Amino acid sequence: MSFSVGILTVSDTSFRDGPSSDRSGPVLRELLESLPSSPYKVVSSAIAPDEKVEIHRIVEQWCKEGVDLVLTSGGTGFGVRDCTPEAVAPLIDKPAPGLVTLMLTHSLAITPLAALSRPVVGVHLKEGAEGAGTLIVTLPGSPKGAKENLESLLQLLPHTLDLIGGGSGRAVHKALGAPDRAAPAPAAASAAAAPAPSLGHGGGCGHHHHSHGHAAPRPRTLLSQDPSASIAARQRQSPYPLVPLRDAVSLVFEHTYVSPVQTLAVEDSLVGHVLAEDVESAQNIPGRPSTNVDGYAVRSTDKPGVYKVVTEYPTTALPAGTIYRINTGAPLPPGMDAVIMVEDTEVVAKEGEEEKEVKLLAQVDKGENVRKEGSDVKVGEKVLEKGDDISAVGGELGTLAFIAKRSAKVYRRPTVAVLSTGNELVSIQDTSSPKHSSASFSSIVDSNRPSLLSILKHLHYDTLDLGIIGDTMAETKAALKKGKEEADIIISTGGTSMGVGDLLKPCIERELNGTVHFGRVAMKPGKPTTFATLPAHPMAPDQNPKLVFALPGNPASALCTFFLFVLPALRKMEGRRESEWELPRVPVTLTSNVPLDPRPEYHRVWLRPSSTGLKAFSTGGQRSSRTVSLAGSNGLLELPSSSENEKEKKEGEVVNCVVVGEIGSLVA
Ligand SMILES: Nc1nc2c(c(=O)[nH]1)N[C@H]1C(S)=C(S)[C@@H](COP(=O)(O)OP(=O)(O)OC[C@H]3O[C@@H](n4cnc5c(N)ncnc54)[C@H](O)[C@@H]3O)O[C@H]1N2
Ligand code: MOO
Numbered sequence: 001m002s003f004s005v006g007i008l009t010v011s012d013t014s015f016r017d018g019p020s021s022d023r024s025g026p027v028l029r030e031l032l033e034s035l036p037s038s039p040y041k042v043v044s045s046a047i048a049p050d051e052k053v054e055i056h057r058i059v060e061q062w063c064k065e066g067v068d069l070v071l072t073s074g075g076t077g078f079g080v081r082d083c084t085p086e087a088v089a090p091l092i093d094k095p096a097p098g099l100v101t102l103m104l105t106h107s108l109a110i111t112p113l114a115a116l117s118r119p120v121v122g123v124h125l126k127e128g129a130e131g132a133g134t135l136i137v138t139l140p141g142s143p144k145g146a147k148e149n150l151e152s153l154l155q156l157l158p159h160t161l162d163l164i165g166g167g168s169g170r171a172v173h174k175a176l177g178a179p180d181r182a183a184p185a186p187a188a189a190s191a192a193a194a195p196a197p198s199l200g201h202g203g204g205c206g207h208h209h210h211s212h213g214h215a216a217p218r219p220r221t222l223l224s225q226d227p228s229a230s231i232a233a234r235q236r237q238s239p240y241p242l243v244p245l246r247d248a249v250s251l252v253f254e255h256t257y258v259s260p261v262q263t264l265a266v267e268d269s270l271v272g273h274v275l276a277e278d279v280e281s282a283q284n285i286p287g288r289p290s291t292n293v294d295g296y297a298v299r300s301t302d303k304p305g306v307y308k309v310v311t312e313y314p315t316t317a318l319p320a321g322t323i324y325r326i327n328t329g330a331p332l333p334p335g336m337d338a339v340i341m342v343e344d345t346e347v348v349a350k351e352g353e354e355e356k357e358v359k360l361l362a363q364v365d366k367g368e369n370v371r372k373e374g375s376d377v378k379v380g381e382k383v384l385e386k387g388d389d390i391s392a393v394g395g396e397l398g399t400l401a402f403i404a405k406r407s408a409k410v411y412r413r414p415t416v417a418v419l420s421t422g423n424e425l426v427s428i429q430d431t432s433s434p435k436h437s438s439a440s441f442s443s444i445v446d447s448n449r450p451s452l453l454s455i456l457k458h459l460h461y462d463t464l465d466l467g468i469i470g471d472t473m474a475e476t477k478a479a480l481k482k483g484k485e486e487a488d489i490i491i492s493t494g495g496t497s498m499g500v501g502d503l504l505k506p507c508i509e510r511e512l513n514g515t516v517h518f519g520r521v522a523m524k525p526g527k528p529t530t531f532a533t534l535p536a537h538p539m540a541p542d543q544n545p546k547l548v549f550a551l552p553g554n555p556a557s558a559l560c561t562f563f564l565f566v567l568p569a570l571r572k573m574e575g576r577r578e579s580e581w582e583l584p585r586v587p588v589t590l591t592s593n594v595p596l597d598p599r600p601e602y603h604r605v606w607l608r609p610s611s612t613g614l615k616a617f618s619t620g621g622q623r624s625s626r627t628v629s630l631a632g633s634n635g636l637l638e639l640p641s642s643s644e645n646e647k648e649k650k651e652g653e654v655v656n657c658v659v660v661g662e663i664g665s666l667v668a
């Protein structure tokens with residue numbers, strides 16, 4: 001069985017800027033064509049402006065050509081130019097409100113904004129040809145929205161298209177693993193054998209596949225390999241669409257919540273927290289006029305001459321002819337309005353060690369060398385803002401103490417659990433064990449966990465070391481469960497790709513009832529990067545879901561994706577401002593030619609300041625397994641994918657670079 005598909009992107013902008021600016025078209029194509037044994041073949045694609053006549057013309061043309069499924073993306077909202085539903089509606093002979101409801105239910109569970117899309121779904125019947133027709137589906141314009149809407153239909157699509165084409169639909173129904181009405185329901189459906197991803201809920205086993213008559217929970221799309229399938233029957237293409245990095249980062253933020261607020265004492269342990277309140281001074285500082293210098297508090301009317309020195313702080317105004325000795329920071333006594341520096345005086349008479357009389361060599365103006373009341377900070381003045389980081393550099397902690405604030409409201413710092421997966425891994429502490437004898441090359445020293453724990457601790461996160469775990473479902477599940485119970489974020493490395501022991505995605509989806517938000521990213525390194533959430537415990541539904549970052553095992557991939565996905569999530573969670581969630585990107589000058597890869601690449605560099613700005617020095621070979629490419633690296637060049645016209649970036653060119661570490665010392 002195969003179905004031809006036409007994909008029409010409706011967008012004035014993409015129409016003007018050309019196909020390279022179209023993102024939803026390729027996302028839809030990738031989703032359909034990358035399904036295991038995909039029955040879909042995209043035979044036509046086009047971009048139309050938001051013009052009713054033009055949209056109508058293209059869709060009608062494809063219907064005439066006998067395309068089985070037409071997907072449009074864009075123009076379904078309330079924008080002035082949005083007219084896709086109106087353009088398409090006249091072509092529909094049999095409306096499909098059920099499919100519209102399915103799409104809307106699915107996307108409303110994700111965002112209430114879905115209510116602003118006006119989808120139309122239905123069948124265009126081919127004239128004079130019984131059992132021939134085209135299913136037309138209008139999807140929203142955003143790549144994410146379009147994809148989510150299409151995903152909600154995936155299970156039913158083959159069945160629907162089969163029926164439209166005159167089939168009984170039975171074969172498809174069976175293949176989908178749905179219970180045959182005539183036959184008893186099978187215990188579990190094999191998703192590996194299904195032509196489309198199976199939609200299910202719960203952990204799979206023990207649940208009925210259709211809960212007819214009950215309010216169904218939100219359908220989840222399980223794309224992962226069914227671990228019970230035989231090795232030979234495993235997926236040979238990843239069913240996870242390759243998501244552009246920007247979309248992946250947006251998905252991370254969408255599912256990352258901000259930590260709860262707590263009140264902590266102002267002391268060292270506050271460092272590394274983000275303020276959850278604006279901090280205002282409860283008092284004027286200084287509270288009274290005080291001196292900026294060491295010298296003598298005087299009246300501005302005191303002329304040069306000899307004065308008697310008082311050293312006890314007076315409570316009433318001193319008589320004429322006396323002055324008060326004062327040190328920097330101390331309050332002025334009553335009646336004094338200026339301070340003369342000790343340098344502008346001479347001792348005239350002593351009494352033992354003490355000075356008794358001094359001569360003022362000059363006259364000072366009113367207010368000279370005086371810090372007025374509230375001149376450093378006024379009562380009610382904001383000194384720190386919600387979202388400010390209490391850094392280890394000290395300025396913020398000092399400010400809180402300066403205004404005598406004893407405690408502050410801050411966001412709770414996330415706890416991060418880290419685990420490495422892989423039967424081949426040994427801990428560096430165990431390298432003397434027989435498993436790692438020089439005769440055996442099968443073992444690899446675990447470098448991901450030490451590097452991740454190190455950077456997390458350096459950044460003041462609480463960590464939970466879950467150790468190295470083997471490539472078994474039981475171990476993977478136990479480790480993720482422990483992480484879920486004791487941490488806010490779980491980072492695993494390894495087991496994300498297509499190997500027999502790559503169990504992270506199936507474990508998350510099938511064993512822990514988690515949702516994989518993306519399973520592949522169009523980037524190098526880090527293609528199989530996986531981001532998922534694990535639901536809160538049913539007894540604690542108010543709890544936030546826990547985030548899982550299943551990072552690729554290759555060390556360069558693990559660390560780069562940590563900086564690009566995990567750290568931004570942590571920075572959102574710990575209460576930073578949106579503009580600070582991602583690490584800064586700055587323009588840098590290349591000091592050598594660097595090759596471009598077909599995938600957008602993050603090339604590890606040493607960034608050094610120079611008199612002409614930041615310079616980037618490549619760390620050499622960029623293969624993901626080459627851990628030394630990370631050594632000393634404090635930047636990730638953000639390189640575009642290679643094209644016909646551009647195969648490398650040249651020495652001297654300026655490119656953007658993600659700053660991941662401290663900038664070192666100056667180069668010439
Ligand atoms: N058939 C395909 N194979 C692979 C694909 C693909 O698309 N199709 N993608 C490749 C890419 S890209 C990457 S990246 C890796 C990702 O691998 P996994 O996440 O599945 O990781 P593993 O297979 O478990 O390990 C890969 C590699 O890294 C070493 N490793 C793992 N953990 C650690 C650690 N903690 N410390 C040091 N080294 C580690 C492991 O021994 C392997 O050599 O998949 C490609 N394959
Ligand atoms: O995407 Mo993988 O991280 O290149 O090696």
Ligand SMILES: [Mg+2]
Pocket residue numbers: 494495496497498499502553
């Ligand atoms: Mg692997």
